[in-house]
Amino acid sequence: MAGVRAAQKEKTRRALIQAAMNQLSAEHGYASLSLREVAREAGIAPTSFYRHFQNMEELGLTLVDEGGLALRQLLRQSRQQIAKGGSIIRSSVTTFMEFVANNTAIFRLLLQEKSGNSREFRLAVQREVEHFTAELVDYLVDEQKFDRTIAELHADAIVRIVFSAGADALDASPAERKELLETTIAQVRIVARGAEATRTLARSQKS
Amino acid sequence: MAGVRAAQKEKTRRALIQAAMNQLSAEHGYASLSLREVAREAGIAPTSFYRHFQNMEELGLTLVDEGGLALRQLLRQSRQQIAKGGSIIRSSVTTFMEFVANNTAIFRLLLQEKSGNSREFRLAVQREVEHFTAELVDYLVDEQKFDRTIAELHADAIVRIVFSAGADALDASPAERKELLETTIAQVRIVARGAEATRTLARSQKS
DNA sequence: AAATTGCGTGAACAGGCGTTCACTGACATA
DNA sequence: TATGTCAGTGAACGCCTGTTCACGCAATTT
Numbered sequence: 001m002a003g004v005r006a007a008q009k010e011k012t013r014r015a016l017i018q019a020a021m022n023q024l025s026a027e028h029g030y031a032s033l034s035l036r037e038v039a040r041e042a043g044i045a046p047t048s049f050y051r052h053f054q055n056m057e058e059l060g061l062t063l064v065d066e067g068g069l070a071l072r073q074l075l076r077q078s079r080q081q082i083a084k085g086g087s088i089i090r091s092s093v094t095t096f097m098e099f100v101a102n103n104t105a106i107f108r109l110l111l112q113e114k115s116g117n118s119r120e121f122r123l124a125v126q127r128e129v130e131h132f133t134a135e136l137v138d139y140l141v142d143e144q145k146f147d148r149t150i151a152e153l154h155a156d157a158i159v160r161i162v163f164s165a166g167a168d169a170l171d172a173s174p175a176e177r178k179e180l181l182e183t184t185i186a187q188v189r190i191v192a193r194g195a196e197a198t199r200t201l202a203r204s205q206k207s
Numbered sequence: 208m209a210g211v212r213a214a215q216k217e218k219t220r221r222a223l224i225q226a227a228m229n230q231l232s233a234e235h236g237y238a239s240l241s242l243r244e245v246a247r248e249a250g251i252a253p254t255s256f257y258r259h260f261q262n263m264e265e266l267g268l269t270l271v272d273e274g275g276l277a278l279r280q281l282l283r284q285s286r287q288q289i290a291k292g293g294s295i296i297r298s299s300v301t302t303f304m305e306f307v308a309n310n311t312a313i314f315r316l317l318l319q320e321k322s323g324n325s326r327e328f329r330l331a332v333q334r335e336v337e338h339f340t341a342e343l344v345d346y347l348v349d350e351q352k353f354d355r356t357i358a359e360l361h362a363d364a365i366v367r368i369v370f371s372a373g374a375d376a377l378d379a380s381p382a383e384r385k386e387l388l389e390t391t392i393a394q395v396r397i398v399a400r401g402a403e404a405t406r407t408l409a410r411s412q413k414s
Numbered sequence: 415a416a417a418t419t420g421c422g423t424g425a426a427c428a429g430g431c432g433t434t435c436a437c438t439g440a441c442a443t444a
Numbered sequence: 445t446a447t448g449t450c451a452g453t454g455a456a457c458g459c460c461t462g463t464t465c466a467c468g469c470a471a472t473t474t
Contacts (some may be wrong), residue, residue, distance in 0.1 A: 005471050009421070029324035031238035035462065046462080048422050056462095108322060115318035115374050117236040122378060157394040160371035161364055167322050171329060187364040193408075194401025201400075212441055216451065242432065253432080255452045263432095418473070423466100430461075435454105442449075 013052045015042040017066070020059055024105045026170070029112055030060055061124055064113060067106040068128035074099045075135060089188050093162060097181050100166040111167050133159045146199060154195040161187050220259045222249040224273070227266055231312040233377070236319055237267055268331055271320060274313035275335030281306050282339070286346070296395050300369060304388050307373045318374050340366045353406060361402040368394050 019041035023033055035056055039046045053059045078095040082088050100107050110128065113121040133155050140151035165184040169177050226248035230240055242263055246253045260266045285302035307314050317335065320328040340362050347358035372391040376384050 005419090005421080008471090012421085026326060026329075027324055029238055031236055032324065034460080036460075044421095045423050047424080047464085050463085051421055111322040112319070115315065115322070115377070117234055117239065119233060119378070126375075126378075153390065153393050153397060156390065157368055157397060160394075161367045164367035164371055168333075170322070171326075171333075183360065183363065186360050187367075190360060190364060190401035190405055191398060192401070193404040194397035194399070197400040197404055198397055210442095212449090212451080215441095219451080241430080243430075251451090252453050254434085254454080257433085258451055416474080419471085421468105421470090423468080425465090427464080428462100431459080432457105434457075438451105438453075440449105440451095442447100444445100444447080 009052075012042065012044060012048070015044070016049065016052055016059065017062060018042070020063060021105055024063075024109055026108065030063075030109055031112075031117060033060075057118060057120070060113070060118075060121060063106070063109055064121060064124045064128070067103075067110050068125075068131070070103060070106060071099070071110075071128060071132065075132065089192065090185055093185050093188060094181065096162055096166060097169060097177065097184070100169050101177065104170060107166060108170055111163075111170075129159065129163065146195070147202070150195055150199055150202070153198075154191060157191050158188055161191070216258075219249065219251060219255070222251070223256065223259055223266065224269060225249070227270060228312055231270075231316055233315065237270075237316055238319075238324060240267075264325060264327070267316075267320070267325075267328060270313065270316055271328065271331045271335065274310070274317050275332075275338070277310065277313070278306055278317075278335070279338065279342075282342075296399065297392055300392050300395060301388065303369055303373060304376060304384065304391070307376050308384065311377060314373060315377055318370075318377075336366060336370065353402070354409070357402055357406055357409070360405075361398065364398050365395055368398070 016038060019038045020033065022041060023037060024030060033056065035049055036046045038056075038059070039049045053062070074095060078092050081091045081095065110125050114125045114129070116122060136155035136158065137148070137151050140146045140154055141148055144151075146154065162184060165180055165187075169180055172180055223245060226245045227240065229248060230244060231237060240263065242256055243253045245263075245266070246256045260269070281302060282299065285299050288298055288302075317332050321332045321336070323329060323332075340359075343362035343365065344355070344358045347353045347361055348355055351358075353361065369391060372387055372394075376387055379387055
């Protein structure tokens with residue numbers, strides 16, 4: 001009843017997930033990931049893989065899920081920093097970029113599969129990103145009193161810019177990353193100013 | 208001296224490129240593209256492949272080159288239409304989205320390899336995108352009299368947004384694409400307004 | 415204590431892969 | 445007309461792949 005058995009199973013499951021993570025890199029993407037190699041790295045026989053996942057695809061979707069979870073944790077972390085005061089934009093973008101730097105493999109997976117081969121994968125990643133955007137929209141509506149229509153455009157634009165910059169950061173040196181960070185912050189500010197101007201415009205047309 | 212031989216060689220070379228294009232799809236990405244399958248579709252023996260390319264990688268880079276070239280030509284064409292009058296932003300974004308809709312395979316390749324496995328690929332795609340951005344910067348500086356610093360931020364932000372929207376368009380239905388187009392146009396306008404506001408701000412600080 | 419469950423195994427399979435090699439035969443050159 | 449070039453070939457290679465199967469054996473249940 002101690003569940004020694006179940007614990008051992010979970011342990012090898014984690015080993016498989018970790019092995020897959022380790023094998024993911026810039027040169028060796030998910031598509032060219034083999035069941036046998038993953039099993040080898042996890043230290044089990046290829047056949048045992050099937051005790052835990054039906055497919056490599058199922059493993060992959062698990063990775064995407066875990067990546068999304070990590071991203072959401074990041075968001076929460078970022079919001080706490082905002083509460084302490086300081087520039088909302090700077091602290092959010094900085095946190096995001098730190099995540100990218102510290103979780104290269106998982107972010108690369110998310111990006112790859114965002115425009116990747118499997119429809120199910122793409123939808124899974126898209127869901128994660130939408131979640132991200134939705135929280136930003138709520139923030140803009142609640143805290144900054146934007147119209148929902150403008151806030152949606154605004155948030156979507158920011159997410160697109162920041163994710164795209166994150167992608168570039170993967171290949172960048174620390175110095176380049178620093179520059180990329182500042183550029184991105186400046187761009188997000190431009191969008192914020194543009195959204196503000198658009199709001200003013202809408203108001204003047206309304207009256 | 209008629210060059211019958213050279214013509215035939217070029218023809219099979221094109222057949223190989225076309226075959227690779229045909230095999231590229233949402234489900235079957237470049238990474239899982241096999242020399243033998245490409246040769247089969249091109250109607251030649253696997254061994255003959257080596258008469259034209261040293262690697263699959265070399266073929267892939269050719270695809271990226273051709274894709275980028277096509278995209279740039281299209282946009283230049285679009286800019287000529289602009290000269291005839293009409294909204295710069297609308298016509299550019301529309302042209303871009305039409306390209307994406309009509310060249311799904313090649314655009315998907317560009318996106319995949321932008322965050323893909325091979326460093327050389329990534330750099331090749333990055334070069335294409337930078338080329339793209341550079342042309343936009345020049346336009347903003349020459350025609351719209353922006354400072355180069357602001358123009359660079361501005362152009363980079365636009366390219367990030369538009370490419371990201373293009374990626375989403377790949378999976379979208381015609382109706383969704385229409386909506387995506389309008390959203391993107393609105394976002395680009397927001398960025399334009401933000402850049403304008405930023406320029407005004409910079410001027411008032413200077414004086 | 416006996417019976418059952420289920421994770422991990424090693425052998426075996428058919429099939430795909432990239433790449434080499436010596437060769438053919440149509441075209442180009444002299 | 446004789447000679448050379450070179451795109452295309454088919455067989456063969458060693459290697460890696462996903463998946464099946466029956467089996468052992470420790471944890472669990474009865």
